[in-house]
Amino acid sequence: MYIGFDFGTANCSVAKMAGDTPSLIPLENADFYIPSTLAAPTRDSVSEHLFRHRHIQPADAVGERLLRRSIALNREEDIDIEFDDVLFGQAALDLYLRDPQEVYYVKSPKSFLGAMGLHEMQLSFFEDLVCAMMANIKTQVEKASQQSVEDVVIGRPINFQGRGGEDSNRQAQNILHSAAKRVGFRHIEFQFEPVAAGLEYEATLDQDKTVLVVDIGGGTTDCSLIKMGPSWRNNARREGSLIAHSGQRVGGNDLDIHLTFKQLMTPFGYKSQTLKGLEMPTTQFWNPIAINDVSAQRDFYARENLVDLKRLHKDAQQPEKLARLLAVHQDTLGYHLVKSGEELKIALSDERHAEAKMKVMAEMLSVNVSRDEMIDAIEAPKSKMINLVLEAVKLGGVKPDAIFMTGGSARSPILRSAVEQALPGIPVVSGNYFGSVTAGLARWAKICFA
Incomplete structure (x- = not known):
């Protein structure tokens, strides 16, 4: 059996072909989409879980060292890993939200795979996360x-990371390939996500067109300018139809992070002052919510940073706000805050005003935000997305006949309007925002393996 597998930043999904029609497969209860999340008792539980309960061997000598270290640390902490101790998807998120300080939680490991400058043990651990x-x-x-x-x-994606170029792309794809081999896939192919989405749209066309596919996912925005239609359908050699690509690591997560930073960090001391009248350092409010940045997360949750946070709390004009920031560090609440930002973004797509609620310690914080304030907060990532749309058209040198928008974040009327303004007069169409990439991957799998 062959499948198309969208290992997404926000969600994962899988499809198989039922005749000529892609069919999504349920992955969590009856749901076709499983959040890209994992929760475990400790960070070191993941590698041991793979070996002990999934019977998956380390990939190499580095992986063997990681496994031995993980088992030794778990024994020191008297942690005996059971199969159900490692959770995935919504179950992992629910556990984290119930008890964030007592669980190791990770969201969107795909965001980290292309990060450069990581040492070999970090890369091996990221592979174990993906593998699990x-x-x-x-x-x-x-x-x-x-x-x-x-x-x-x-x-x-076209590019996994904003920096690192092809070295970054090779590193990320190698991690995905190695993890897929370890879990038992024998024949593995890759396809650009916007090209896959284009294959699904192509199946609806009765004449050839030049289409700009704009895929705005959780972690990346990817654009492909493609010739498509009956002349190209089911063709295994698509090189001549692929006109231009653009892509960068900027997606729905970045909208959530920027909205959280600009509108939800004030109760934690953002833009407040020390007793000497100095503004609090911005990085202390950005790093905890930069959940797609390995170095930012490492810096904020480091033990050394706890000393700095306590000093800022002592020197603050409003110490009650810095006490909340200390709780973010101690209870690992960064994902919790960004989740509130995501819910706020979704609410403001339909409403002029919305309220974000965040539980910190025993306190329930409420922040009212307007749609105009949200639009201002997300301007930087939104501009990057639109620049990628324009870049693909410029590189291709051809005006598209249509723009096909897909990806979970493409549902945003704000982003759709921005694309329409950037390329006026070109019809914008959409299909299954969440499933187009997966369905197209299944179509390509049929071409590759059937």
Whole structure:
């Protein structure tokens, strides 16, 4: 059996072909989309879980060292890893929200895969995270379909990272490939996510067109200018139809982070002052919510930073606000805050005003935000997305006949309006915002493996 596998930043999904039609496979209860999240008792639980309960061997000598260290640390802490101790998807998120200080939680490991300058143990650990999530999904797919799965097409962005170029892309794709091999996929292909989405849109066309596919996902914005239609459908050699690509690590997560930073960090001391009248350092409010930045997260949650936070609390004009920031550090609440920002963004897509609620310690914080304030807060990432749209058209040198928008964040009327203003007079269409990439990957898998 072959599948298309969208290992997404926000969600993962899988599809198989039922005749000529892609069919999504349920991955968590009856849901077709599983959040890209993992929760475990400790960071060191993941590698041992893979080895002890999923019977997945380390990839190399570095992985073996990581496993030995993880087992030793778990024994020191008297932690005996059971199969159900490592959770995925909504179950992982629910556990984190119930008890954030007692769980190791990670969201969107795909965001980290292209980060440069990581040492070999970090890379090995990221591979184990991906491997654990893939193993869970493969198990669910085989359970639902009652078939073993060996052949897979995995989606990938045009660029995994803003920096690092092709070295970054190779590193990230190698991690995905190695993890897929370890969980039991034998034949593995990759396809650009916007190209896959284009294949799904192409299936609806009765004449050839030049289409700009704009895929705004949780972690990246990717654009592909593609010739498509009946002349190209089911063609294994698509090189001549691919006119231009652009892509960068800026997506829905960045909208959530910027909105959280600009509108929700004031109760934690953002823009407040010390007793000497100096403004609090901005990085202390950005780093905890920069959940897609490895170095920012490391810096904020480091033990050394706790000393700095306590000093700022002592020197603050409004110490009660810095006490909340200390709680963010101690209870690992960064993901919790960004989740509030995401919910606020969704509410403000339909309403002129909305209220964000955040529980910190025993306190429930409420912040009222207007849609205009949200639009101002997300201006920087929104501008990057629109520049990528324009870049693809400029590189291709061809005006598209249509713009096909897909990806979860493409549902935003603010982003859709921005695309329409950037490329006026070109019809903007959409399909299944969440499923177009997955369906297109399944179509490509049929071409590759059937």
